[in-house]
Amino acid sequence: MTHLPYIVAAYGMTIGLAVILGTSAALRLRRARARLAAIERPSRADSRAGGASAP
Template sequence: MTHLPYIVTAYGLTIGLAVILGGGAALRLRRARARLAALERPSRTGGASAP
């Protein structure tokens, strides 16, 4: 009896989950950077400006 199918499945699930979580983190980081850039842009409404 071999344990190879269990081992391959366990490694596959681990790698798959790591890829999914890493991709989600990368997407959230990209979205957060875009929001930060939008906040750092000077507004055109004529509000108070920083020196």
């Protein structure tokens, strides 16, 4: 009896989960960074405009 299916299943499961966890973390970070940048851009522009109009 060969044990190859057990070995393939164990490695496949581990590598698959590592790829899912790593990719989801990277995508979530990229999304969060983009949303934060989009929100901070107008507020910085507002504060700059406010500062310029102040006497």
